[in-house]
Amino acid sequence: xxxxxxxxxxxxxxxxxxxxxxxxxxxxxxxxxxxxxxxxxxxxxxxxxxxxxxxxxxxxxxxxxxxxxxxxxx
Numbered sequence: 397x398x399x400x401x402x403x404x405x406x407x408x409x410x411x412x413x414x415x416x417x418x419x420x421x422x423x424x425x426x427x428x429x430x431x432x433x434x435x436x437x438x439x440x441x442x443x444x445x446x447x448x449x450x451x452x453x454x455x456x457x458x459x460x461x462x463x464x465x466x467x468x469x470x
Contacts, residue, residue: 398445402451404438407436408433416454418457426441
């Protein structure tokens, strides 16, 4: 299981969290999604280290994001 940490711009409310979780929940292999709107971070547990589809799904709903390389598994 891979833990992916992303920095996401524009998270400002509970509605944003709902939108983000909805956009990501259908992607293959994702087992959990944690959104911290105060820090602008999203932590995802996934069966594979793939993340490009996550960034694309977030962009589709209006959020710019990037993989937080400092916070990834060693």
